[in-house]
Amino acid sequence: MAELGKNLGDDKVKTACHLAFKAHECQDKTFLEEKRGSDVIIFAFAGSWSADEWFTAAGGQAFGEAKIDPEQFPCLRSISNDELANVNQAFLSKFVEIIEKSTLKKKVMKTFNDGKRQIIFTGHSAGGPLAIFATIWLFEQLRSKRGVQPSSTSHTCLTFGSPLAVDHIFCHAVRRENWSDHFMHFVMRHDIVPRIPLAPPSSTMGGALHEILSFFNPSARNLHVGDSTLALEFFVNVMRNASCVATHAACTLMGGTNMLMDTISGFIQLSPYRPFGTFVFCSTNGRQLVVKNPDAVLQILFYSLQLNSEMEVSGAAKYSLYAHLAYEDEIIKNLGRQSVDCFDTLGEIPLNSCDSIDPQIIVTDETLNDFGLSARARLCLRAATEYEKQKAANLSKMERKKRIMKDAMTELESYRSDCEARGGYYDSFRKNQYTEDFQANVRRLELAGVWDEIVEMLKRYELPDEFEVQKEWVDLGTEYRRFVEPLDIANYYRHLKNEDTGPYLERGRPKRYRYTQRWLEHSGQKPSGSCGESVFWAEVEELRMKTSNRQPFAALKQKVDEIEKNLKEWLREGTVKKDAFLQGSTLVKVWTELHRLNPTEVQDITGFTRCSS
Template sequence: MAQNQAKVFSGGLESASYVASSDILTSLWKDHISDLKPEAQNQNLFWKKVPNESGLTVITFGTTQNLDQPDLHPFSITDNHPFKFICSEKNPNFSLNDSAFSLFKHYGTQLNDLKSKTDLKKPVIVTGYAGGGSIASLFTLWLLEKMDPTDKRPLCITFGSPLIGDQNFQKAIWQSSNWNSCFLHVASLLDPLVSSSISNNSFSPFGIFLLCSHYGSTCFESPVSVRKLLNLTSQLNNQGLQQNCDYGSIVENLHRKAICKDFDGSNISHSNLLQESLALQLCALGFPQLLQLQETRMKSLVEELSKEVQQKKRFVPNKKLDEMKVNMAYLEWYKKVSKKKGKGYYDMFKDQSFPFDADVTRYKKDLSFYWKEEVEEAEKQPQKEGAPFRTRWLYAGTNYRRMVEPLEIAPYYKSGERDYINKGRPEHYKQLEKWLKEDKKSQSIGRTNNVESILTLDSCFWAHVEEALISCQTLKNTRSDVEAKNSLDEFEKYVYGSLKDYAVSSEIFLEGSSFMRWWREYIGIKGASHDTEFANFMKNPTNYKKYMEGAYNFL
């Protein structure tokens, strides 16, 4: 475990140095923010949009209103508001800075016009100081709602901006790394406006924070870490050390330090690379000097921050999905082996009569754990981000559902349970199926007349078979059971409809399958004279081969 921890590194110093040395902060402040003024005396919100020769557009916001220490305005997924798109099934509610939102809403018509005229095919930076930074954040979020896949994501850079949302708002943005990285907040530890907003525990930071002081700067992304550090610096206000900050001088100083590299580093020894890098970040900010932290308190703070970094989930979907493809390949092999044994993989797994069945159980468990997490993450995604996420992963998720859910159904009925679909079906299978139905482009996944190797499209097919077997047993015991008769009639229609759509794998016709066992019991109950399209199809085994080849002519 210690070896794994040693490989984790926090690159906040490098990120801060890169930003500070790039001239972008000094340029935004000098050329756009410092001379921004309202055109009218009673204008509470004002902005300017400046394109340059390179194609970059800078939109700068300013306000005469004080937006710190406000009330929170609650919103839900059912409300009609400009930021409804960031809600999700798992995160349907959030709250915003009431003053900032009211100001944004008051100028909604003009801002909507600005939004419609902002070309995201070219790079866009949205910026602002103090309350203007709060409006810049809201406007950037609004721009993200209008993006299409070919657009460039806007970048929002704020200076001394108070926080604008609660923890649910932060989570909504945090769930999309693409969105979270669009926000860079420059915040001085000596800025009372920043610390006053963090003092309200209802507010939560989002995006990347470039924390700075006259000692230096560093970047933090974890909202818990940012909150912890800003809470600590709020005590500077009690010491009279905080004051209105000149961010022009601050960014000039950051630029000089980034170029001159005049930082000595930490003399405190830590147990691994992650803690060492975090200690360097705190020393770069001047934490020991500003807060007069002793070595033991510094070590304790570093350890707290280290835990936050390690607990943060690093989502590397492509790599993990590739690992899951190996598991799926093993199940494909198992499917082929079961076919040779004349049973089908559903019944072979249900019987558990071979040593490699235990391996299948392990692969099924790993796959289910992975896809449960994937579905949970997708449900948390904001609506605008969640839809394309689901589309990208829907093909793999659908194949997983059709391959693995029958292996979920088999032990369920073997243990004597009933009504899997309503009582036993895990939620992530339901959600994957729901998303497939919602995504019209993906509904054709797996549809082909060549059914020799396909997965049955309805992943609950075997649950219907098991219920039909139970109904057959009920009728054997009680011939007059109307519910069982109706259930079997419905199942016959369901199967024949699936066959006509070539939506069922041909392995259901293997002699050792539960489906063929059901057919023998069913025709025994109905009698040889049972004359339906389905019965006529099933009575002639040569039809099975025609079906497998996609050559059977359904009327």
């Protein structure tokens, strides 16, 4: 069972599957729990057979998606790009209702506090997304309130036939936090349900989805749906939309310039939902394919349900519904068998079945054939694999530039020391009177080029997901921001760019500083904007101009108080250096003038350094 998760065993998966189906049959409760010995407790969520609880029209989004609440799920975002994850609003609302109104929260936290049991969340069908959100909720609780890194726990989520319910940013965030291995999703090759969210509700809601769900409803099961024209049309519609999503994703992976796909995506909105975690695809003959690469999972979801001819469509539509109810039988029968293949270790993917004598290629080819993966599918899988390799290559490229970056920072550190005799680091560079100032500007521009290259990769998600939380890069980015951003601010105001562009903080601040500041705030679990020690010079410059323009002090008081409070803290921490308080510096001049005008409300500048001593 090692291939399917180091913290699991076959018996735990079977027990979780059994309880998930028991919850499926028990619609009068939102979740069931079962203790297994003294070391495991399983919480299983019941699904829903109401179309309104699969997709909601609220918010006007075509696929019923909504951005997560950053207060409730602060990790579910892109740190650098500051983008929140989108999830299925109906499923999320159902989970929030459960956590707020049921005993689940109390029971889960009691189990964790006891510290004796592994917690497993599970669900079949629409119960799957609830199990996912419950697991993320627990990990967020542990991270923010307990100081526990969820990656070091054994708590797990197991889903069976779960519909897709989250977007690519959710996947990125979970991989970044090292939570991905805690999620395992079992999918029968022919099960249509995991693919349903790839089609817009507008094309499935008009009675069709309600009728399809009635096939799965244990209290009102309508088996005639499987033989109906409606089931056939539903199957074709879902797979047609899945084709658009998979093809567009494959073109993006390959870096192609398919004008037709660009045109289609311009007026046809594609589903935002994407896979994440570990997927275990189950074939009809008992073979299991374990896939962690989310781009590969998306391609397999589409291509493994492709048909050889139109004659097969009717039978496939019916079987795609029955497959959704077959998990418990298949898991019990096949789990633990030796026919488990891990996609990451398959090696080179042959584009066609061949007569190769290489044992590895033969095994790979047999596995791909078992899941009906055509030459086109295999090409897409190759692209997914190469895309991950390219991310690693991009990281290696940046790693090789670290030495250059650190050397430039060392030169700036020496420059900073020399500036103490010339009025301070900031003001010396702002005046730009010496050769050393010119050389410092060259280093500033060199570093900007490297960091802007990193920013562009992050904008396109072309670096490994964990990049923005790696301690060495967080530390390097923080050091860079504190050393170099004051120089950017000095350059900005020396050239009067504020008169054309506006205040630095509003219109002039480069992304390289915004990104690295967010890294530090995330790693330290600090509020957004709290690590602004590198931009206080821009705030001082704006105060300087406002006092020169005789703005009333009442309009400035809140900002003055904020800067005073922050400067004292940053001086104590050492993140702002005392050379900022040298006689004649911009800061001293501004604060001396403010104190002269308002001695009762503005502190004497000499009091700052005394407070920090």
